[in-house]
Amino acid sequence: MNSFLKGNMLSSTRIFCLKGIKCLKDMLKRMRPTANTRTSTLKMYIIQQKLSSFFHPICACLIILFTICGFIWITYLYKKETIETFSKDPHHLDPTRLFQTSMTENVNVKIINTLERQEGEDRQYNSSEIHYTSKTNGYSADSFTRQTNADVRMAKRPEVINIGIQKCGTGALNAYLNIHPNLKVMKTEVHFFDKLINHKRPFKEELKRYIKMLPRAFPNETIFEKTPAYFDLADPYDLHRMNPALKLILLVCDPVRRAVSAYVHNKAHGRYSKDKSYEDIIFDKDGYINTTEEVIIRSRYDKPLERYLKYFPRSQFLIMENTFLMSQPTLAMQEIEKFLGLKKFYTNETFYFHKSVGYYCINPSIQRDNAGCLGRNKYRFHPYVSEENILKLKHFFQPINDNFMKLAGKKFPSLMYF
Ligand SMILES: Nc1ncnc2c1ncn2[C@@H]1O[C@H](COP(=O)(O)OS(=O)(=O)O)[C@@H](OP(=O)(O)O)[C@H]1O
Numbered sequence: 437m438n439s440f441l442k443g444n445m446l447s448s449t450r451i452f453c454l455k456g457i458k459c460l461k462d463m464l465k466r467m468r469p470t471a472n473t474r475t476s477t478l479k480m481y482i483i484q485q486k487l488s489s490f491f492h493p494i495c496a497c498l499i500i501l502f503t504i505c506g507f508i509w510i511t512y513l514y515k516k517e518t519i520e521t522f523s524k525d526p527h528h529l530d531p532t533r534l535f536q537t538s539m540t541e542n543v544n545v546k547i548i549n550t551l552e553r554q555e556g557e558d559r560q561y562n563s564s565e566i567h568y569t570s571k572t573n574g575y576s577a578d579s580f581t582r583q584t585n586a587d588v589r590m591a592k593r594p595e596v597i598n599i600g601i602q603k604c605g606t607g608a609l610n611a612y613l614n615i616h617p618n619l620k621v622m623k624t625e626v627h628f629f630d631k632l633i634n635h636k637r638p639f640k641e642e643l644k645r646y647i648k649m650l651p652r653a654f655p656n657e658t659i660f661e662k663t664p665a666y667f668d669l670a671d672p673y674d675l676h677r678m679n680p681a682l683k684l685i686l687l688v689c690d691p692v693r694r695a696v697s698a699y700v701h702n703k704a705h706g707r708y709s710k711d712k713s714y715e716d717i718i719f720d721k722d723g724y725i726n727t728t729e730e731v732i733i734r735s736r737y738d739k740p741l742e743r744y745l746k747y748f749p750r751s752q753f754l755i756m757e758n759t760f761l762m763s764q765p766t767l768a769m770q771e772i773e774k775f776l777g778l779k780k781f782y783t784n785e786t787f788y789f790h791k792s793v794g795y796y797c798i799n800p801s802i803q804r805d806n807a808g809c810l811g812r813n814k815y816r817f818h819p820y821v822s823e824e825n826i827l828k829l830k831h832f833f834q835p836i837n838d839n840f841m842k843l844a845g846k847k848f849p850s851l852m853y854f
Contacts, residue, residue, distance in 0.1 A: 588654070588655065589652040589653060589654055590652060590653060590654075590655065591647050591648065591650065591652045592647070592650075592653060592659055593643075593647060593659065593678060593679045594622075594650065594658075594659040594660060594661050594679070594682070595658050595659060595660075595679065595681070595682065595683060595776075596658060596659075596660050596682070596683040596684070596685060596776055597660070597661055597662065597663070597666065597675070597682060597683075597684060597685070598610065598660070598661075598662035598663075598664070598685045598686075598687070599662075599663070599664070599666040599667045599670075599675075599684050599685070599686055599744075600664040600665070600666060600667030600668065600686055600687070600740075601664060601667055601668075601686065601687060601688055601689065601694065601734075601737065602664035602665060602667070602668075602694075602698065602734060603664075603689070603694050603697040603698050603701060604664075604687040604688055604689035604694060604758045605687050605689065605758040605761055605762060606662050606664045606687055607810055607814050608761060608762075608795070608810060608814065609662065609685070609687060609761060609772075610623075610662045611798065611803075611810055612761075612765060612769055612782075612787075612798065613660055613769075613772070615781075615786070615798060615802050615803060616773070616778060616781050616782075617781065618656055618657055618658060618778050618779060618781075619657060619658050619660050619776075619778070620651050620652075620653035620654075620657040620658065620659050620660065621651075621660045621661075622650055622651060622659070622660065622661040622662070625661075625662065625663045625664070625665075626646070626649055626650070626661050626663050627663050627665060628646045628649065628663070629663070629666050629670035629671070629674050629675055629678075630663065630665040630666055630669035630670040631665075631669075632645075632646075633646075633674060639674075639677060643678060646678070658776065658778070667686065667740050667744075668733075668734055668739075668740040672743050672744040672746065672747045672748065673747060675747070675748075676747040676748065681752070682748070682752065683752055683753075683754070683775065683776060684744070684748060684752055684753050684754070685753075685754045685756070685772065685775075686741075686753060686754070686755045686756070687756055687757075687758050687761065688737060688755060688756070688757055688758065688840075688848055688850070688851065689757070689758040689759070689850060690850045690851065691735035691736070691737065691829075691833045691836070691837065691851070692735070692826060692829045692830055692833060693818075694734075694735050695718065695731045695732060695734075695735045695829065696714060696818050696819070696821060697816070697818065698730075698731040698734060698735070699714050699717055699718070699731050699819075700816045700817070700818060700819070701816070702730075702731065704813070704816065713819065714819050714821055715821075715825060717729060717731065718731070718732065718825070718829070719825070719828075723828075725828065725829065725832050735833065736833075736836050737836070737837070737840040737851075738836050738837075738839040738840040738843060741840055741843045741844060742843055745843060750844075750845055753844075754771070754772065754775045755844050755846060755848075756768060756771070756772075757848050757849070757850055758850075759849075759850050762795065762796070765782075765786075765787045765796045766782050766783065766784050766786060766787060769782040769786070770782055785799060786798065786799055786802065787799065788808075790807065790808075790809055793809050793815060794815065795809070795810075795815065797809035797810075830853040830854070833853075834853055834854060837851035837852070837853075
């Protein structure tokens, strides 16, 4: 803006203000009371004085200035928020997606509760969906869904969950799945079925609460969540009544290595005192394995799988070795794609081997953050454990692993020590 224009604007604002004040002063003068009592005249005089000092030219200019600044600031904040909303959307680079997001922005949540009770004691809930109807276009929920089906984001139940196993590479799998265009991945662990669920409340209500915690997805997107604690700390019955057709991904890894990884993890979270070594935790004074220790209990895979198989058939499971995901991520992810019926996305270009990290990372052209690698808490140094102690642990876990493989109907080399 040039100085001439600025000067003109200022002087006209000043004239405008002065005229306004003069007008107000005249008004107040005319309003001067002719009351008989002294007190009422005095009161009116005080009010008039206050008002005229309030409408002092400088005061008035400042008020106008603040109002203008406030307006500019609110407009700036609104625009900033809109831009941030779009840039957080993983599809923000796709202009058609941008349009879809803005179309569904003003949605009116209408929970169509179609939870159905099935016959018998074993309650199963079949089709819980939350539909969003557009306020702006005037269509009814159904007609809108029919006309522009791909534009509506819905809250729905997950069709697949990575239930574990803790410390077996579930974070890497989550990151790899997050880049698939047809998956809506929950970035953090929900811990609903192992911690948050309240069994004293009706399951129907709890299910609604759970679904609200998950991201909304387009009809062509599958909701995915991972909480490794579900494998051994959740009741599979709850997952089954949430979605009987639920697909379950289970990553397995060598229980001996897993126990060390869990020890390092727990120590990093301050669950053990600093002076406690791995041996102090795992073995008792006589050198026997401390079978009541959490890191040992959670390395026993057979019992939790047995519990799950009571509710879900084997065909709904994909049990994969972490070593496979770690060494051949493209093949591993293609197998998962097939299992979930997703369109092909992963190729040899999706991943690259990061030498200093020592793992495969996502090609930075797909994911720029952290050069496509996981955070530092996913690559921790393990303490030295003597050969003798490792052998003791292997002997302890072998029969448990055999039982697990029998239940899984599959052999896993990393669970076969001898
Ligand atoms: N890219 C990649 N591919 C496969 N596996 C990987 C990858 N990166 C890390 N890891 C391994 O994952 C271990 C951490 O497991 P989780 O992510 O399941 O941990 S957690 O349960 O979520 O805390 C982690 O365990 P630690 O080595 O003990 O840190 C690794 O063994």
